[in-house]
Amino acid sequence: MVGNKMQQFQVLHFLILILLTTFTKAQNYIQTRCDRRCGQANIRFPFGIGINCSLNEWFNVDCNSERAYLPALNNVEVLNAYYTHLILNVPMISDCKNSLHNSSLDLSRSPFRYSRYNNMLVFQGCGHADIIMENGTIVGGCSTTCRKDSTVSDLVSDLNNCFGVGCCQTTIANDLRWFTLNRTSLESQDGDGTLCGSAFLMYKYRQPTFGPQSIGQDHSFVPVSLSLKGNDTSVGCNNTCGNFSIPYPFGIGRSCSGNEWFTIHCNSSTPYLSALNNLELLDIKSERFTVSVPMISDCENPIQNSSLDLNKSPFYFSKYGNLFVVEGCGNGVIINENGDISGGCSTSCSNESVSERNNCFGIGCCETTMTYDLKSFTLNLTELVGSHAGNVSCSRSAFLVDKNSYMRGRFSSQSTVEDQRFVPVSLEWGYMDEGGNAKKDKKCIDCEFKGGHCYYKDGLDSDVTCLYDNKISLGVILGVSISIGLLLLIVMGYALYKIIKKTKAKRRKQSFFKRNGGILLRQQQTTDISLVDKTILFTSNELDKATNNFNENRILGRGGQGTVYKGMLADGRIVAIKKSKVVDESQLEQFINEVVILSQVSHRNVVKLLGCCLETEVPLLVSEFISNGTLYDLIHDETSEFLFSLNMRLQIATEVAGALSYLHSATSIPIYHRDIKTTNILLDEKYRAKVSDFGTSRLVSIDQTHLTTLVKGTFGYLDPEYFQSSQFTDKSDVYSFGVVLLELLTREKPISLTRFGENRSLALHFMLAMEEGQVMSIFDASVVKEGSRSELLAIANLAMQCLNFNGRNRPTMKEVASELEGIRLSHVPSTDEPNFGHVKHYEEVALIYGESTSTSITFYHNPSQ
Numbered sequence: 001m002v003g004n005k006m007q008q009f010q011v012l013h014f015l016i017l018i019l020l021t022t023f024t025k026a027q028n029y030i031q032t033r034c035d036r037r038c039g040q041a042n043i044r045f046p047f048g049i050g051i052n053c054s055l056n057e058w059f060n061v062d063c064n065s066e067r068a069y070l071p072a073l074n075n076v077e078v079l080n081a082y083y084t085h086l087i088l089n090v091p092m093i094s095d096c097k098n099s100l101h102n103s104s105l106d107l108s109r110s111p112f113r114y115s116r117y118n119n120m121l122v123f124q125g126c127g128h129a130d131i132i133m134e135n136g137t138i139v140g141g142c143s144t145t146c147r148k149d150s151t152v153s154d155l156v157s158d159l160n161n162c163f164g165v166g167c168c169q170t171t172i173a174n175d176l177r178w179f180t181l182n183r184t185s186l187e188s189q190d191g192d193g194t195l196c197g198s199a200f201l202m203y204k205y206r207q208p209t210f211g212p213q214s215i216g217q218d219h220s221f222v223p224v225s226l227s228l229k230g231n232d233t234s235v236g237c238n239n240t241c242g243n244f245s246i247p248y249p250f251g252i253g254r255s256c257s258g259n260e261w262f263t264i265h266c267n268s269s270t271p272y273l274s275a276l277n278n279l280e281l282l283d284i285k286s287e288r289f290t291v292s293v294p295m296i297s298d299c300e301n302p303i304q305n306s307s308l309d310l311n312k313s314p315f316y317f318s319k320y321g322n323l324f325v326v327e328g329c330g331n332g333v334i335i336n337e338n339g340d341i342s343g344g345c346s347t348s349c350s351n352e353s354v355s356e357r358n359n360c361f362g363i364g365c366c367e368t369t370m371t372y373d374l375k376s377f378t379l380n381l382t383e384l385v386g387s388h389a390g391n392v393s394c395s396r397s398a399f400l401v402d403k404n405s406y407m408r409g410r411f412s413s414q415s416t417v418e419d420q421r422f423v424p425v426s427l428e429w430g431y432m433d434e435g436g437n438a439k440k441d442k443k444c445i446d447c448e449f450k451g452g453h454c455y456y457k458d459g460l461d462s463d464v465t466c467l468y469d470n471k472i473s474l475g476v477i478l479g480v481s482i483s484i485g486l487l488l489l490i491v492m493g494y495a496l497y498k499i500i501k502k503t504k505a506k507r508r509k510q511s512f513f514k515r516n517g518g519i520l521l522r523q524q525q526t527t528d529i530s531l532v533d534k535t536i537l538f539t540s541n542e543l544d545k546a547t548n549n550f551n552e553n554r555i556l557g558r559g560g561q562g563t564v565y566k567g568m569l570a571d572g573r574i575v576a577i578k579k580s581k582v583v584d585e586s587q588l589e590q591f592i593n594e595v596v597i598l599s600q601v602s603h604r605n606v607v608k609l610l611g612c613c614l615e616t617e618v619p620l621l622v623s624e625f626i627s628n629g630t631l632y633d634l635i636h637d638e639t640s641e642f643l644f645s646l647n648m649r650l651q652i653a654t655e656v657a658g659a660l661s662y663l664h665s666a667t668s669i670p671i672y673h674r675d676i677k678t679t680n681i682l683l684d685e686k687y688r689a690k691v692s693d694f695g696t697s698r699l700v701s702i703d704q705t706h707l708t709t710l711v712k713g714t715f716g717y718l719d720p721e722y723f724q725s726s727q728f729t730d731k732s733d734v735y736s737f738g739v740v741l742l743e744l745l746t747r748e749k750p751i752s753l754t755r756f757g758e759n760r761s762l763a764l765h766f767m768l769a770m771e772e773g774q775v776m777s778i779f780d781a782s783v784v785k786e787g788s789r790s791e792l793l794a795i796a797n798l799a800m801q802c803l804n805f806n807g808r809n810r811p812t813m814k815e816v817a818s819e820l821e822g823i824r825l826s827h828v829p830s831t832d833e834p835n836f837g838h839v840k841h842y843e844e845v846a847l848i849y850g851e852s853t854s855t856s857i858t859f860y861h862n863p864s865q
Contacts, residue, residue: 041081100183116171310376323406578623674696677736
């Protein structure tokens with residue numbers, strides 16, 4: 001209970017931490033609108049100043065003292081950040097003593113790479129320099145020569161005149177995650193040692209603000225260009241969908257994309273944007289991409305909203321990538337979300353006018369560009385009427401279309417409005433107010449006029465909130481308060497749920513414990529103190545852990561009474577756990593008595609019952625684990641090369657007989673097993689027999705001669721007398737043992753489908769063979785080879801006595817065990833194969849039975865009784 005309370009406290013503590021983190025994040029939302037500059041550095045999406053203005057944490061920029069830094073890359077200074085690449089001011093390693101050094105910036109875990117197109121390798125010094133990839137491949141290198149009178153200052157030459165004399169430069173062959181610079185310097189001509197040179201990667205299109213002059217004056221930093229290549233280190237990320245290439249930040253699956261807006265679903269080799277209602281993706285070019293948008297055609301309503309609303313997304317309808325097309329007669333305009341006209345054109349028509357998109361120049365069709373980038377728009381076709389030429393009943397439409405697709409004829413030029421259901425539209429990702437492409441929201445203009453700041457909730461020009469210095473908007477306060485309240489309710493609800501669940505589980509276990517006889521077991525323990533330590537009660541949790549929640553992989557075997565699992569207890573003991581199929585509530589008292597008695601049974605040839613669990617729907621019995629499988633497997637495994645000698649068979653038979661004799665006559669209350677068969681006889685590591693599975697066993701008082709029960713058992717082993725009378729006696733176990741003895745001698749199954757009629761039963765097949773004098777023909781060849789004639793006849797005689805249809809004429813298990821022990825002790829293994837003739841005389845058969853002739857005649861004339 002203490003452990004459970006500690007776990008609940010830890011869960012509550014964790015949820016409180018989540019609440020505090022959420023509150024902190026909510027406070028972090030209180031910021032100005034997303035800025036685009038930090039000092040001299042331009043910051044463009046997906047990069048952003050603050051986590052709410054950037055694509056994800058890799059693109060988050062900190063602006064400190066008019067300088068931009070990238071926290072995800074060890075706070076390296078950002079000189080400029082564009083759509084697909086950025087320029088950083090990277091520390092320049094200069095170590096004259098070591099010619100080999102690694103790059104100062106490792107990009108292995110990031111979506112960035114050192115750009116092969118925008119960087120060059122520069123070497124200043126006398127000698128040679130190589131740039132080496134992480135796999136050891138050289139991807140760039142150059143050599144220099146020096147004048148005899150060269151000095152160190154001469155080597156720091158103008159990078160604009162770096163062509164081999166004291167300085168060289170070259171391109172690199174691959175984008176790099178990280179690299180190693182290997183510098184080989186030449187000795188100076190005056191014998192004073194080597195001249196100290198330097199090699200570094202550098203942005204080739206350098207600006208005056210961080211160009212060669214600054215390097216000549218300060219050798220500690222150098223501008224380097226990184227390109228956006230995506231997180232190709234993620235396991236399982238695929239950058240193609242069919243023949244379609246997927247560049248970062250787009251990615252197939254959330255773990256491979258920049259964020260959820262850029263997540264692509266690939267279905268039948270076709271990419272779809274999950275966040276935009278699974279629109280088909282047609283093309284991606286840098287920050288611009290094309291999607292297939294449903295084309296609205298409603299001739300009854302002249303004012304229509306666009307079928308795609310981008311207000312909540314980081315995307316917008318591209319001003320430069322789209323055309324506005326009007327088909328019909330009259331005027332059509334496109335109106336932005338602020339009510340301003342963003343584009344429109346007029347057409348004229350004649351009686352023969354037909355909208356032809358390849359000839360869209362004002363007669364029945366016109367096209368124009370948009371004035372602004374748009375998040376959403378409305379089409380106003382109030383002054384536009386349809387062109388009624390031909391049989392077209394509705395030919396009035398206006399739509400945005402990707403300019404390249406439209407001009408190249410990829411947008412079905414001959415199709416009518418009715419059959420053109422989708423149209424390619426160009427979208428861009430980034431902030432709309434970059435470059436003045438879109439007007440500010442009216443709310444934002446009013447906010448700034450009043451001295452406030454526009455706050456973009458998701459950093460993506462979505463919902464705008466006006467914030468004032470040192471003031472928090474009522475909406476933010478309400479939002480944070482409601483969020484905290486909801487989380488507190490969730491915490492309380494979760495805690496209540498766990499309490500209710502544990503209470504129900506506890507009550508259910510108590511109910512099962514009572515139903516399965518737990519009260520009776522405790523009563524017996526109180527009356528007999530010696531039972532307390534012998535009858536172990538396991539909890540359901542212990543056995544769940546021992547069997548990995550009763551995993552299918554732990555199953556040792558299945559039978560008619562239940563399933564047996566292998567488990568390991570907390571103390572390291574390996575056990576077998578039997579899970580019954582059903583429980584007979586009318587037999588619970590007898591079941592508990594059996595558990596009590598069997599837990600006290602101590603015989604080397606009986607599987608030890610360790611205890612039980614009564615907290616589950618059906619009782620679970622826990623016994624010792626026997627490692628070498630069943631006797632059935634040993635007998636009938638024809639592929640095994642194991643030498644199954646007659647001596648071992650006699651030993652196993654003697655041990656099983658001794659165990660049954662012990663159960664019948666040596667325990668305080670006699671126990672009838674009721675299901676003796678080779679699958680219920682286990683073998684340990686030394687091939688000693690262990691009688692197991694007491695699921696159908698019964699306790700019998702000493703004065704009882706039989707049990708009257710429903711017939712239970714296994715065909716082939718079932719006592720015919722018990723089958724007819726429903727009265728089970730100790731001699732019924734003797735009959736079943738006789739069948740086991742036959743299996744050991746013949747290595748045949750108790751019921752065979754290869755024999756016919758009465759011979760299908762091994763017992764009847766054996767009896768008929770004895771009657772016909774052919775008993776040696778059904779014995780296993782190795783048995784005939786090892787055993788003497790007298791030994792085999794003695795064993796056959798004992799088996800016939802055990803299989804007698806009249807139970808009274810069968811020997812007791814004690815007599816059987818004694819007889820087998822005598823045969824085993826007298827057996828001397830022989831290397832010569834004996835030559836047995838067939839037993840032909842009936843008198844010999846009678847002697848084998850050990851019975852009178854009349855008994856034998858009656859037996860064989862009534863085989864079905």
